[in-house]
Amino acid sequence: MNLPQTRPRKKWVLTQDTFDRFLAILDRDRDKAGEKYEEIRLKLLKYFQWRGSGFPDIDADETINRVMRRMEEGANVYNLNGYIYGVAKLVHTESLKQRNRKQELDEASLVELAALGVDAEAAQLQECLERCLGRLSDEDRAIITEYYKYEGAERVTCRERLAARLGVTLNSLRVKTHRQRLNLERCVKKCLGRYE
Amino acid sequence: MAARSPAQAERIRYLLGLCSQAERERIESEYFDNQTAFQAMLTAEDDLIDAYARGELTDEERRKFEKHFLTSMRGRERVQFARGFAGAVSYSPLVAMRAPATVLNNLKSFQWWLGAPRLAMVTAVIIMVIALSWLFVERRRTWNEPREAEVSKLSEALPRSADERTRDAQVTTQPEDLREHSVKPSRQNRAMGTQRTRHLQKIDNRHEIADGLAGVAGPVIGEARRVPRDVVELPLIKSDAIQPLNTQDAALGNNFERKDITQLPVNALSVTNLLSLQPDVARRGSFALEPRSSGRTTLTLASSVKTIKLLLRLETRAQHREYRAAVETADGRLLTTVYWTQSPSTYLNIVDTPGIETVGLPSGDYVILLAGKEPNGSFVRVTEYSFKVIRY
Numbered sequence: 001m002n003l004p005q006t007r008p009r010k011k012w013v014l015t016q017d018t019f020d021r022f023l024a025i026l027d028r029d030r031d032k033a034g035e036k037y038e039e040i041r042l043k044l045l046k047y048f049q050w051r052g053s054g055f056p057d058i059d060a061d062e063t064i065n066r067v068m069r070r071m072e073e074g075a076n077v078y079n080l081n082g083y084i085y086g087v088a089k090l091v092h093t094e095s096l097k098q099r100n101r102k103q104e105l106d107e108a109s110l111v112e113l114a115a116l117g118v119d120a121e122a123a124q125l126q127e128c129l130e131r132c133l134g135r136l137s138d139e140d141r142a143i144i145t146e147y148y149k150y151e152g153a154e155r156v157t158c159r160e161r162l163a164a165r166l167g168v169t170l171n172s173l174r175v176k177t178h179r180q181r182l183n184l185e186r187c188v189k190k191c192l193g194r195y196e
Numbered sequence: 197m198a199a200r201s202p203a204q205a206e207r208i209r210y211l212l213g214l215c216s217q218a219e220r221e222r223i224e225s226e227y228f229d230n231q232t233a234f235q236a237m238l239t240a241e242d243d244l245i246d247a248y249a250r251g252e253l254t255d256e257e258r259r260k261f262e263k264h265f266l267t268s269m270r271g272r273e274r275v276q277f278a279r280g281f282a283g284a285v286s287y288s289p290l291v292a293m294r295a296p297a298t299v300l301n302n303l304k305s306f307q308w309w310l311g312a313p314r315l316a317m318v319t320a321v322i323i324m325v326i327a328l329s330w331l332f333v334e335r336r337r338t339w340n341e342p343r344e345a346e347v348s349k350l351s352e353a354l355p356r357s358a359d360e361r362t363r364d365a366q367v368t369t370q371p372e373d374l375r376e377h378s379v380k381p382s383r384q385n386r387a388m389g390t391q392r393t394r395h396l397q398k399i400d401n402r403h404e405i406a407d408g409l410a411g412v413a414g415p416v417i418g419e420a421r422r423v424p425r426d427v428v429e430l431p432l433i434k435s436d437a438i439q440p441l442n443t444q445d446a447a448l449g450n451n452f453e454r455k456d457i458t459q460l461p462v463n464a465l466s467v468t469n470l471l472s473l474q475p476d477v478a479r480r481g482s483f484a485l486e487p488r489s490s491g492r493t494t495l496t497l498a499s500s501v502k503t504i505k506l507l508l509r510l511e512t513r514a515q516h517r518e519y520r521a522a523v524e525t526a527d528g529r530l531l532t533t534v535y536w537t538q539s540p541s542t543y544l545n546i547v548d549t550p551g552i553e554t555v556g557l558p559s560g561d562y563v564i565l566l567a568g569k570e571p572n573g574s575f576v577r578v579t580e581y582s583f584k585v586i587r588y
Contacts (some may be wrong), residue, residue, distance in 0.1 A: 039231065043227065043228055043234055046234075046238070046241075047224065047228075049268070049271075050210070050264075052213070052267075056270075081229045084228065085225060085228040122279070122280065125279075125280045129280045129281065129284055133284065145285045148246065148281065148282075148285045149285045151252065167501060169503060169505060171232060171235065171236075171551070174236070174238075174239045175235055178238050178239055178242060184281070185273070188277055189273060189277075
């Protein structure tokens, strides 16, 4: 008796061609397309982080892969951002199901661990922070210090004043200081890595 | 956490996982679609992490935050950084989370180190004020001493009665007394001061008479005339070499050459800048515009100004939450359109636009068409603004 033959499902693999076609859809200019790709990836990364994904990097890459695959297969995508968001929701739902099958993490113990970690590295962090702040220009250091200095309701008013003084919009100032903060975080992380 | 606006509060709720599903999907759609909205989310996340590090969250918020952020390595790293960073940029105490004493001491010394330049500046200013005050007092003292000496010399030189000599002795010893009691001059000292002034005037009169008797023979240079204490008079110079005053011919002074002014003394400065009467020559980027019915505003923009923010005065109180401003040339060509949500403002009849790039605004005339968003999503005209741009 011959059993019906079934071909094993071919696993989709991302190729350079597929990636190039995707970039071309984002923008004709390859450099600009690259920037847009990074923006999309960051949004996905943050989406999965904010939704509590255990592996936001993996989920973000999986989302982009699925979008590229569907477009390669001929799907008509009219609103790319909306389409990406839809796929991200799907990936997140699947990811949640998989996580629920595994043993639940003890969140309290993770928080405890976090606090212990902070205490142990605080002195080294201060040293690294000093070093990294010292690498900024005087102007950048003054701006970032002024931006993050205040607390509570005073914070927003002072940031608006700072933006007006610098002659930029509040949004531009937010973007700049956020990027500088991320750079500082990376610098401190790299510096702390040398202590390990 | 003290959230400023409903939008900010909504973002915080989203980050803490407190939103309903509908709210969550709306926020997510917005930031996937709009880069500005996404940037606002990133900033809200930074602020939330800082608020946790500074102990500004409520108990419920803190629990939610720890559940959402501290269960990942990345979240823990960000919180760790935020704690250190908060100490580095502010003088507020950090959240005490079982940190050992040595670490707290290091943090305090780090804060002191950052505050030292400011302290040094204040100290330098105080020292400078003290030094200037001392110099001023010293100068007055050295200025007065020679005059005091002159007074006593002249007094000795001129014939005096015995009574006057006695009075002189009283008067010349009085300045020190007066200075000693300068904080609260007594009636006696005030009387002595008055007596001294009268006596000095007498000496002046005697001096003038002596001059008159001696005649004007030869130069009399360098004698200090007796004047009240707080008036400085230069020495009177009398010399044969000085030309007599011309009291006959009114044609005195420089001869003017007739010469038409053909060029402004610009000295390589910008003429536009010189002639511009605008008080707000733009080194910064905010301008207030009045409705078109009130006239046209001129904005003088330096080439270094990349964006401007416009404060649009409304004819009535602001009725809408969201606005659209279309910037057109005077002949109706659309240059750019900006949309924004108006934050609550102290000024109820002013709306402020987000930054508008100035690269598309060369010198010329422009119009802004302001529209407000209705609840049904359509935009309705609010008012128009007319302005002129001068670039330099």
